[in-house]
Amino acid sequence: MRKIILSIIGVVLICLAFIFSKNLIANKNKPKPVKEKVVKTVFIETVKNGPIKIIIPANGSLVAKRRVELFAEVQGVFKPSGVLFKPGQTYSRGQALIRIDANEYYASVQSAKSNLYNDIAAVMPDLRLDFPDVYPKWQNYLNNYDLDKTTPKLPKMTSDKENYFITGRGIVSSYYNVKNLEQRLSKYNITAPFSGILTEALVTEGSLIRSGQKLGEFIDPSIYEMEVALSKDYASLLKVGETVSLSNLDKTEAYTGKVTRVNGSINADTQTITAFIEVKNSNLKEGIYLEANLNAEEVADAIEVDRSLLLEGQEIFIVKDSLLDIMPVKPVYFSETKVVLKDIPNGTVILKKPVPGAYAGMLVKPFKSKTK
Incomplete structure (x- = not known):
């Protein structure tokens, strides 16, 4: 019985070996798959x-091209006027911004003017006798002398004798003393140098103003400048007069500016050069941040x-x-x-x-x- 079982197992193993060897021979002759070449699109x-136009991007904030910092050169009380000295207040060219009480100083000016008049009047008899040819012009000067108006210029002296005579009587020194006082008197009234708007007010009506005190800031809102710093590599490309496209940060507003100035020196610390872009638009305000595209050159x-x-x-x-x-x-x-x-x-x-x-x-x- 045992021999029969072993014989059957041997026959089965021989059959399996035959089938396995046949599969190996079949797989050996099967061709290998060829890889497809990958072609990228x-x-x-x-x-x-x-x-090609070279456009240099830059950015910066707007500053009024014409701005004045107001300082007091005299001391006194700020007199109230019809227009309040407040930020946002507009003024026309020549309109009074600040009036400082000058009654006491005005009296001293009038006294000096009166003394000048008296000095000239005192020498008129001598002029009639010694210098009859120049007497008429000095008499005409006295006739037109008005204490309530600015002191007129002294008559032109035509000879050395006349000059020595008038100067020796102290008239010339008195005249220039009066003009000096009048010049200082004009500083009690600060007027607008141009039509604009007050952006800062540091004093109010009735307050005591001291000499050297800052009073505020006044700008012209019709024209602004933007200072931009660019790489020194663009120094040779920037040209004054070039048109510049400007926009706000949200890209919702567009403006047109112009390069008005280019600094002649390069910042040693940052290795940048400064250019100034001028822009006019009624919608702009000082301090607005804008982006600019400068047309440097064409390649x-x-x-x-x-x-x-x-x-x-x-x-x-x-x-x-x-x-x-x-x-x-x-x-x-x-x-x-x-x-x-x-x-x-x-x-x-x-x-x-x-x-x-x-x-x-x-x-x-x-x-x-x-x-x-």
Whole structure:
């Protein structure tokens, strides 16, 4: 019985071995699968060189081009007037901003003017006798002398004798003393140098004003300037008179400005150069933050592409016979997202968007949009 069982097991093992060997022979002759070549689809564009405007982005806040800080040069009490000295108050050119009580000083000025009149009147008899030819003009001067008006200029002296005589009597020194007092008297009234608006008021009517005290600030709201700091690399590109496009941070308002001044020196600490942009618009206010795009210059025979397409060795990928290749280029200007390139022949096919893992010799095919 045992021999029969062993014989059956042996026959089964021989059969299994035969089947296994047959499968091995069949698999050995089966051809291996061929890997398909991966062809990436890429976005391309054909180079067409032309003029490219270099636009330099900048930003800054607006400051009134004409502004005056008001300071007192005399002391006295701020006299009330018909217009309140408050921020936001508008004034016309020549209108009084501040009137300081000058009654006491005015009296001293009138006294000095009276003394000058008396000094001239005292020498009139001598002039009639010794200088009859100049007497009429001095008499005419006295006739037109008015204590309530600004002291007129002394008559012109035509000879040395007349000059010595008048000067020796102290008339010339008295005249200039009066003019000095009148000049200081005018400082008790501060008038608007131009039509504008008061932006800061540090005193109120009735308060005592001291000499040297700051009273406020006055600006012309019709014209503003924006100071921008640009890299020194753009120093040779900036031109006075260039038009500048301006916008607010939300891009909801657009304005047009003009480069009026460019600083002649470069900041040693920041290595930047300062440019000033003038802008006029009734909607603008001092302190508004704006963004500017300055047209620096125009580069001929160039193209503008994304900075991500430029390789480290100043090269870009081109498509040639469905393969990627590398071409050296000459960058002439970098912005935050773009770069301006030269030395690329017209008709060259370049990538429009970067391809991950791209290398020279890579097989690609251009993307074709489906048209209905």
